[in-house]
Amino acid sequence: MRLLLVEDDAMIGSAVASGLRQEAYSVDWARDGQAALLALDAAPYDLVMLDLGLPRKSGMEVLQQLRAAGHAMPVLIVTARDAVAERIRGLDAGADDYLVKPFDLDELAARIRALLRRAAGRAQPLIEIGALCIDPAQHEVRLEGREVKLSAREFALLMALAEHPGQPLSRAQLEDRVYGWEQEVESNAIEVHIHALRRKLGAHWVKNVRGVGYMVPRTA
Numbered sequence: 561m562r563l564l565l566v567e568d569d570a571m572i573g574s575a576v577a578s579g580l581r582q583e584a585y586s587v588d589w590a591r592d593g594q595a596a597l598l599a600l601d602a603a604p605y606d607l608v609m610l611d612l613g614l615p616r617k618s619g620m621e622v623l624q625q626l627r628a629a630g631h632a633m634p635v636l637i638v639t640a641r642d643a644v645a646e647r648i649r650g651l652d653a654g655a656d657d658y659l660v661k662p663f664d665l666d667e668l669a670a671r672i673r674a675l676l677r678r679a680a681g682r683a684q685p686l687i688e689i690g691a692l693c694i695d696p697a698q699h700e701v702r703l704e705g706r707e708v709k710l711s712a713r714e715f716a717l718l719m720a721l722a723e724h725p726g727q728p729l730s731r732a733q734l735e736d737r738v739y740g741w742e743q744e745v746e747s748n749a750i751e752v753h754i755h756a757l758r759r760k761l762g763a764h765w766v767k768n769v770r771g772v773g774y775m776v777p778r779t780a
């Protein structure tokens with residue numbers, strides 16, 4: 561899952577970015593409103609975390625422009641404690657949830673999981689496909705009840721595929737979802753991780769769709 565963090569405060573931004581990377585998200589950090597809009601044009605994001613007080617373009621303008629441009633991903637706004645009117649305006653302008661500064665990183669991570677779950681059309685916290693069960697909160701994968709140990713990258717790839725079973729994603733789409741701006745992606749990195757996933761789960765769980773990419777089947 562690839563997230564866009566829009567935050568001009570260096571301390572908050574680096575704490576949030578590193579906290580979310582530990583949760584196996586790929587995080588790009590834009591430090592002003594203009595940079596956020598450029599980023600949104602350049603890459604697909606699963607969620608935007610948007611501070612409202614920003615230089616060069618306010619968070620509210622970013623929110624309005626991204627919705628006007630047709631972006632449908634969840635947006636979590638971040639506001640000051642006393643800014644009730646701003647929060648209401650943000651929710652009415654297309655934001656999905658809000659957090660008040662200062663916030664707890666664990667609460668942020670839980671809200672992000674909830675928003676991503678809803679965006680994927682799921683109400684259940686676990687992703688269950690036949691005998692495969694993924695717990696996004698604990699980063700646990702079980703197959704027929706037995707835990708399967710995955711690296712952070714393998715887990716991120718499996719999440720990207722399992723959120724939409726039956727829909728193949730190309731290598732480029734997977735790279736976009738699993739890697740951020742600053743990460744060098746070796747040309748065969750996705751194949752290497754896919755290979756590891758197939759070895760650990762069984763090849764039928766990560767199907768190679770010839771000429772298209774990879775997918776997790778709806779049932780296996």
Ligand code: CA
Pocket residue numbers: 567568569611612613614
């Ligand atoms: Ca700010």
